Amino acid sequence: MTEARGPIVQFCFDRVIPVGTILLVIIALWYVFSVVLNAPFERDQAARAGTTIATSQLLHNTMWQERPVLPAPHQVAEEIRKTVFDLRPTSKRSLVYHGAVTLSSTLLGFVLGTLLGILLAVAIVHSRTLDKSLMPWIITSQTVPILAIAPMIIVVLNAVNITGLLPKAIISTYLSFFPVAVGMVKGLRSPEIMHLDLMRTYNASRSQIFWKLRWPASMPYLFTSMKIAVAISLVGAIVGELPTGAVAGIGARLLAGSYYGQTVQIWAALIAAALMAAVLVSLIGIVGSLVNRRMGVRS
């Protein structure tokens, strides 16, 4: 048995040290791979110049290539620092500008999708016809690669003069309402029969049962599925930006980087997207645990 430790020390042992170690290992591996993958190019350059390259020089060069196969972590960090802090946020090259474009359509789509998902779930729980006829289709449509047709939706909506934020938000809505609908149906059905019977003995109306029992009971399910929904609507927004001729947004940065072989730019955009996803998911997690605590849910 382990001896009793304070909660902070315990947290360090359980989380900080293992996660930190794994992160350090990942970064170390990243450096190793960047040297290994970029070395052939340097050797090739040296061979063309008719010289051989010293190992120390090779190490240095592989980490500072202009267009590396795999950029070293510090190159990506430098690119992010440059595009986030050195440029004005309104500049077309600023990552903040592109991130804001993606974030706005993500959030719009996420809010619309969550509302739609909740509405559908409420309808399904209260209507036997919808439950039996619509629910199988909701599950089936989850197997459809909606993301793959996202570019088509964008192009088609552009053809009828719907441009800007809305088409991308529509894709995010389409993607994010599924997890919310499925999770909320489960959540609204989570009260036990005994509780429902109790409400019936109180002569509670349908709306009273809904607001006083079903809705509070579904809160943990709502936030769990909202976490999935926000992550997937970010993916939808990024993929939705791919075909718009690479104008603005994280997806446009990815596409432009892949056209011009700017690997550092691709990686910087990827890391930015990852950070954004992490922040969004953990924000919803925090709100969720606050709401759950107010609702009296014990973890």
Add this chain to the structure above:
Amino acid sequence: MKRSPLAILSLLLALGGLILPAGGDGGVLAQMAPTVIFVAAAVAVFVARSTFSLVALLLLVHVGAFMLLGMLSSFAAAPPLLGYWCMVVAAWLLAWLAVQRLAEFTVTSRQLQKLVNLALPLLFGAWLLILWELVVRGFGVPTILLPPPSMIASRIAASVPTLWADFQQTYLKAALAGYAMGCGAGFVAAIIVDRVPFLRNGLLPIGNLVAALPVVGIAPIMVMWFGSYWQSKAAVVVIMTFFPMLVNTVAGLAASGAMERDLMRTYGSSYWQTLVKLRLPAAMPFIFNALKINSTLALIGAIVAEFFGSPIVGMGFRISAEVGRMNVDMVWAEIFVAALAGSLSYGLITLVERAVTFWHPSYRT
């Protein structure tokens, strides 16, 4: 007998269909369709609920719907008039009523109940297609915005070889190979992670995070590394499927109860015996959950990766190329193939899951 407001509304609309002009050149169908729909509405309103009236309603409303579909070709010159739309809405309401009554229909035989449960979503889907066709062609929506289902179906029938070649390239080569490698690697990694608590504490939060990341974003990098053939798509799929499998399997390995594990210990069973005989079977629901999630992800990953560069075959390539040429019906044909492939693989995994986890409470009746 209580009459539902929906039925009365549909009767009024059907009456409108009888009186108001429908437009078009008025063939035999244009004369018969209003009558059929009116009779269907009358059945819904006036005949008491019974098996007979339900069957009659179902039959009449579908005959009426097919007559409406048949009338569409006569609207080439002029758009349909109000009478036609009255009939469309009436038919839709009646179909809704029929499905509602079918859902409330109590059958004693279990096999018949299964049939009814299967028929409900099928009817719903069929009506989605019927309304799509009626509305898109009736309003003359430009096909570039939304082609009618009949146009998509004829495009599918006309280009089976192309679709098959694309399917082979994207699904059979890229998605399946990546799926197998990603799920396999995730499974093995989960067993290792489960064995080493330090790794579990360190890797799981990262795995949870990565599972939420926009992993499709690595597609351009993979295309740069592995070239534009199917290997790069498989690589994207491997990375996309690895983490859901890892996270779910680790959660599943923790699912067996302490009492059962103690029992295994009293039997003196080794780590591997406990793993194979207790913990892996207990983890199966979680593993199949990951397999299901991954089956969708694999197809998405393979298709999206093709947007960043591919040979001139493949579903993603075809979608982006035909969008550029505004051949939207071909795009929809590819979407149909993708949806079909996705649903079938999902269904297949569900069947295997039922066979493997027959003991799980959700499958016991």
